[in-house]
Amino acid sequence: MxxxxxxxxxxxxxxxxxxxxxxxxxxNVLMISKRELTLSNSSLAQGGVAAVLDKDHDNFKLHIADTLIAGKFKNNLSAVEKLVxxxxxxxxxxKDIGVDFDKEKSGELSKTLEAGHSRNRIVHHxxxxxxxxVDTLIENVKAKPxxxxxxxxxxxxxxxxxxxxxxxxLSGTEISQVGARFVLIATGGxxxxxxxxxxxxxxxxxGIALAHMLGAEIKHLSRIQFHPTAFAAENERERFLISEAVRGEGAVYLNCKGERFAFKYDERGELAPxxxxxxxxxxxSxxxxxxxFYLDITHKDPEFIKQRFPMIYSRCLEEGVDMTKDKIPVFPCQHYLMGGIQIGANAQTTVEGLYAAGECSHTGVHGANRLASNxxxxxxxxxxxxxxxxxxxLKKSGKKPLGAAPKLTDGKGRELPKGIRTEIRKIMQDTYFVLPKPEKYQExxxxxxxxxxxxxxxxxxxTPDFIEARSIAIVAGIILGELKEGINL
Ligand SMILES: Cc1cc2nc3c(=O)[nH]c(=O)nc-3n(C[C@H](O)[C@H](O)[C@H](O)COP(=O)(O)OP(=O)(O)OC[C@H]3O[C@@H](n4cnc5c(N)ncnc54)[C@H](O)[C@@H]3O)c2cc1C
Structure with a gap:
């Protein structure tokens, strides 16, 4: 049954x-995760969460203005007002349910500054x-029967x-079905x-591919943020983030000859958006x-570096780089998706009963470029x-019976040829990575x-490989389709 x-x-x-x-x-709620609960973009977030918590030195108008400036004024203003x-x-x-945000000696939450914010408003751990x-939320969720x-x-x-x-x-090789009166897609980037x-x-x-196949509106998928400083590992896939805060604390960006170059391109140098x-x-390049390319923060006190960036310090060490003595090899990387499944103020998609939230959704909050920690x-x-x-x-309409379940596939079929994901990744990397190449869009x-x-x-x-290859292909197709039609650029 x-x-x-x-x-x-x-x-x-x-x-x-x-x-x-x-x-x-x-x-009664079912939450599904395709891998272990702790594997997500959320678990990787470093810097923090932006919020106006210090009304003496900050206000909603300033946070709204910072968000609009970063978003190049392509944001949805009412969505930004709701966010802020x-x-x-x-x-x-x-904080109340137990997240251990860093605190000042006074006991107040410590608030730091990040690029694009005009006030210290980033709470962090x-x-x-x-x-x-994530760890605190999981603990709380597990306690709910x-x-x-x-x-x-x-x-x-x-x-x-x-x-x-x-x-x-699909769990292992077992295929099953569940019914739901409402579905929230929160599948990330x-x-x-x-x-x-x-x-x-x-x-x-x-989630974007599932929503697309169901006919939900998908918007601005080609609004992609490329971060300038990811660790440039030999292994191409795992590129952990070297937070903006490292440049905020004085790290300089060097080219292959060991020269600073950022000021040649923008007067704000390394601290430009x-x-x-x-x-x-x-x-x-x-x-x-x-x-x-390299980030160099070796001129700072080693103890300060270890205290301020314990996670980045130890991740770099694992890769054989001691950031207190060595330059960190870095290069830009895809980092964040501003577009996604179109939702309104209540997070409803264009399909009745289907909701979306988080990185897979498009609220219009970020406009053309996300402000850090938003x-x-x-x-x-x-x-x-x-x-x-x-x-x-649910309160208004009660628990109405669901329509019959569609026929379930037995999952049998041809083996997926190897290399499909690699092929799509290469196409995306060659066509639209930081600098768009319009001459390649159509092909x-x-x-x-x-x-x-x-x-x-x-x-x-x-198989999981098939599901992910299909998603990657559908998403790449939507992005390239938007680019080809001249949307967003
Ligand atoms: C390195 C890094 C640093 C960042 N730092 C910050 C920061 O400091 N501040 C900030 O505001 N933002 C930051 N971000 C962005 C932010 O972390 C993400 O946008 C946000 O956490 C996304 O949350 P989410 O819940 O939408 O998705 P995720 O946290 O990615 O979760 C997606 C979930 O969906 C599940 N899933 C996906 N597909 C399926 C499927 N087919 N079936 C079942 N389950 C599925 C996954 O298993 C996972 O549980 C950072 C991002 C990265 C990568």
Whole structure:
């Protein structure tokens, strides 16, 4: 017998976990995570969460202005107002449920500055804020008897039926179905569409692909943020982030000849916004014919570096680089997706009963470029809004019976040829990485479109590889389609 839930949440990052906590005990919730609960972009967040908490030195107008400037005024103003005005109480709620944000001696939350913010308003836990938040949220979620959790389970299909949805799940080799009156997609970003990304292995855009296949509106998927400083490991996939705060504390960006170059491209030098510095690095790379770049903070006191950046320090050490003595090899990377599944103020998509929140969604908050530390805030505000809206609807309309479940696949089919994901990543890297290459749009789109069609009609065996390759292909196709049509540029 198939199990039915009031709410199914796809994803266990900050958006999924925080949403789950909002439901009262009589709402039965299932939260699904395709890998272990702690593997997500949320767990990787370093810097912190932006919120106006110090009304003596900061106010909503300033945070709104900073967000609009970073977003090049392409933001949705009412979404930004909601983010900024509602966010502080969500951040305080995190503190109340046990997130150990760093504090001043006075006991006040410590607030730091990041590029693009005109005031100190980033609350943080050392340089591993995301992990501190995720660990606390998981603890709280596990204590709630109305929430069930399925780890290592891939949602591969989402069907709309009367009064709700049916989801197809793959756990190991077992294929099953669950029903839901409401679904929240909280599947995070799309970093793995690129060769170079700071994102975790789960960031393959699965939720965006599922929503797209169901006919939900997807918007501005080609608004992608490239971070200028990811560790340039020999192993191409794992590129951990060297936080902006390292440049904030005085690190300088050097080219292959050991020369500073950022001021040649912008008067703000290394502290210009992310997109500007990334752009400067790629132009300098073309000028020098080399992808070798470094961050150098060796002029600072070693003890200060270890205290201020314990996580980055130890990650660099694991790669054989002692940042107190050695220059850190860095290069730009795909980092964040501003676009996504289109949602309104209550996080509803264009499909009745389907919600989205976090990095997979598009609220319009970030405009053309995300302001640092606004994304965790967005995940909190909009996932709470989604849960509030679903709760209201459940109260009003009661628990109506779900339409019949569609026929479930047996998962059998042809073996997926190797290298599809690598091929798409290469196409994306060559076509649109920091500096767009319009002359390649049409050809790249045609190639990816062919792959999408083959994956959808090719009767392939249902495996995690197949699910992720299909998602990456669909997402790449939408991005290239937007670029080809001249949307966003
Ligand atoms: C290195 C790094 C540093 C960052 N630093 C900051 C920062 O300091 N401040 C800030 O505001 N933002 C930061 N960000 C961005 C921010 O962390 C993310 O935007 C945010 O955490 C996304 O949360 P999410 O809940 O939407 O998705 P995620 O946290 O990525 O969670 C996605 C979840 O979806 C699940 N999932 C995906 N597909 C499926 C499927 N098919 N079936 C089942 N489950 C699925 C995954 O298993 C996972 O549980 C950073 C990002 C990175 C990569």
């Amino acid at each position: 198939n199990k039915e839930y009031d709410v199914v949440i796809i994803g266990a990052g900050v958006a999924g976990l925080y949403a789950a906590l909002q439901f009262s005990g009589d709402v 005005s509602e966010g502080p109480s969500d951040v305080m709620r995190l 050392k340089d591993s804020t995301g992990k501190a938040i 109305n929430i069930s959790i399925k780890e290592n389970t891939y949602v591969f299909e989402l069907d709309k039926v009367e009064n709700g949805f049916w989801l197809g799940l 799309i970093g793995r569409v690129y060769q170079y990304t700071t994102n975790s292995a789960v960031a393959t855009g699965d 992310r997109d500007v510095v990334s752009d400067a690095v790629i132009r300098e 073309i000028a020098t014919g080399s992808e070798k 994304s965790l805030l967005e995940a909190l505000v909009y996932s709470r809004s989604a849960a509030e809206n679903m709760s209201e609807k 790249s789109y045609t190639e990816v479109d062919k792959i999408v069609n083959d994956l959808i009609t090719g009767n392939y065996e249902l």
